[in-house]
Amino acid sequence: MNHPQKKKQNKMRLTLPLEEYMHSGHLACQGCGATLAMRYVLKALGQRTALCIPACCWSVIDGPFPYSSLDVPIFHCAFETAAISAAGLKAGLEMVGDHETQVVAWAGDGGTFDIGIQALSGVAERNDDIIYVCYDNEAYMNTGIQRSSATPFGAWTTTTPVKHYKNRPKKDIDAILAAHRIPYVATANISYPEDLYRKVLKAKNIKGTRFIHIYAPCPSGWKTRPEDTIKLGKLAVQTCIFPLFEVEEGSTWKINIKPREKKPVEEYLMRQGRFRHLTAEAIALIQEEVDRRWARLLKYEETSPL
Amino acid sequence: MKKQQPTKKIIFHSEKEMPLAPYSLGSMLHNRTGAWRNIRPEINLENCIQCGICWKFCPDVAIYIENEYPVVDYTYCKGCGLCAEECPVKCITMVEEEK
Ligand code: SF4
Numbered sequence: 001m002n003h004p005q006k007k008k009q010n011k012m013r014l015t016l017p018l019e020e021y022m023h024s025g026h027l028a029c030q031g032c033g034a035t036l037a038m039r040y041v042l043k044a045l046g047q048r049t050a051l052c053i054p055a056c057c058w059s060v061i062d063g064p065f066p067y068s069s070l071d072v073p074i075f076h077c078a079f080e081t082a083a084i085s086a087a088g089l090k091a092g093l094e095m096v097g098d099h100e101t102q103v104v105a106w107a108g109d110g111g112t113f114d115i116g117i118q119a120l121s122g123v124a125e126r127n128d129d130i131i132y133v134c135y136d137n138e139a140y141m142n143t144g145i146q147r148s149s150a151t152p153f154g155a156w157t158t159t160t161p162v163k164h165y166k167n168r169p170k171k172d173i174d175a176i177l178a179a180h181r182i183p184y185v186a187t188a189n190i191s192y193p194e195d196l197y198r199k200v201l202k203a204k205n206i207k208g209t210r211f212i213h214i215y216a217p218c219p220s221g222w223k224t225r226p227e228d229t230i231k232l233g234k235l236a237v238q239t240c241i242f243p244l245f246e247v248e249e250g251s252t253w254k255i256n257i258k259p260r261e262k263k264p265v266e267e268y269l270m271r272q273g274r275f276r277h278l279t280a281e282a283i284a285l286i287q288e289e290v291d292r293r294w295a296r297l298l299k300y301e302e303t304s305p306l
Numbered sequence: 307m308k309k310q311q312p313t314k315k316i317i318f319h320s321e322k323e324m325p326l327a328p329y330s331l332g333s334m335l336h337n338r339t340g341a342w343r344n345i346r347p348e349i350n351l352e353n354c355i356q357c358g359i360c361w362k363f364c365p366d367v368a369i370y371i372e373n374e375y376p377v378v379d380y381t382y383c384k385g386c387g388l389c390a391e392e393c394p395v396k397c398i399t400m401v402e403e404e405k
């Protein structure tokens with residue numbers, strides 16, 4: 001590599017640690033957000049981590065037997081059991097005297113919002129000592145872009161075709177988890193890796209069930225350009241479609257990023273093929289819903305502790 | 307982070323060589339995903355301000371740091387274009403692969 005010699009060799013200004021626990025060669029599509037989520041979360045958790053991964057994109061991304069693209073152990077569990085497998089693994093580790101290893105349930109939105117919610121709710125109610133990470137790409141991407149209850153209103157998927165696009169709002173999973181009064185619930189976004197990193201570190205030092213909901217764009221399923229992944233993440237926060245906040249003990253709500261000027265949702269929607277069919281009326285409906293949810297969130301924060 | 311070295315594929319010649327439980331025996335680094343690429347990022351280091359943003363946002367961990375500058379690892383870069391899009395001084399260009 002021919003480095004520019006005339007310049008002084010400054011240090012790279014890195015905002016995240018250099019250590020990598022995920023390496024190249026994995027099977028994710030170009031521009032995958034879920035992969036970035038894993039990379040950042042492992043940077044924060046470090047080597048003493050074990051993952052439970054149910055059926056989701058990541059069970060493919062990691063690679064087929066006998067390979068893995070992560071430097072931490074992974075247990076591939078059944079679709080509906082991410083949370084409880086992790087809790088079981090944690091209990092087993094405790095039995096053999098390992099109190100240090102962080103056990104992480106790592107599931108997609110299908111395995112969290114739909115299929116895994118029963119096990120997750122049980123774990124949260126018992127306050128089992130695990131970190132639950134849901135990387136949310138807003139549909140069953142791995143099996144071919146089928147609608148999930150995390151799919152937002154208006155979106156095209158293969159089971160909600162353009163003529164019958166999804167006409168129900170996205171399930172508010174964070175409020176559901178906060179209602180379990182677990183010690184920590186947070187939303188994060190791959191476009192704000194420093195915020196994500198901080199939240200995972202914070203979660204690491206809390207005992208009990210910790211839930212982190214990570215927004216992860218999916219170029220293949222959203223019909224977006226792979227190079228837009230980070231832009232979309234930023235727009236999702238700036239339009240307040242996916243606000244970044246934390247909830248402690250289910251009662252103290254704190255919004256981490258309040259956009260000075262809320263961007264119109266249209267800017268976010270029109271970058272994505274899955275929303276391209278939307279009429280002006282439908283977009284107005286989405287804007288209304290986003291505004292309502294944002295106002296409610298502001299109120300939660302204002303009246304904290306609830 | 308240093309440059310990663312590709313690993314060998316694991317081949318079982320008979321069932322006996324397989325582990326009793328399906329656990330992982332090696333890394334995916336044998337999978338040279340650079341073959342997926344249609345366009346390749348080229349960094350013009352003259353203009354690089356060493357912000358590390360390209361390194362940070364590469365979903366394939368295909369940018370490593372050498373002598374305090376980013377270097378693209380073409381063995382693994384899938385050509386998503388994220389690094390070029392996010393570079394604040396636009397010193398990464400995506401050029402068509404010929405082959
Ligand atoms: S084009 Fe994509 S895969 Fe290649 S180095 Fe840039 S961000 Fe990484």
Ligand code: SF4
Nearest residue numbers: 354355357358360393
């Ligand atoms: S994003 Fe651009 S300026 Fe920043 S380190 Fe990478 S190449 Fe250099």
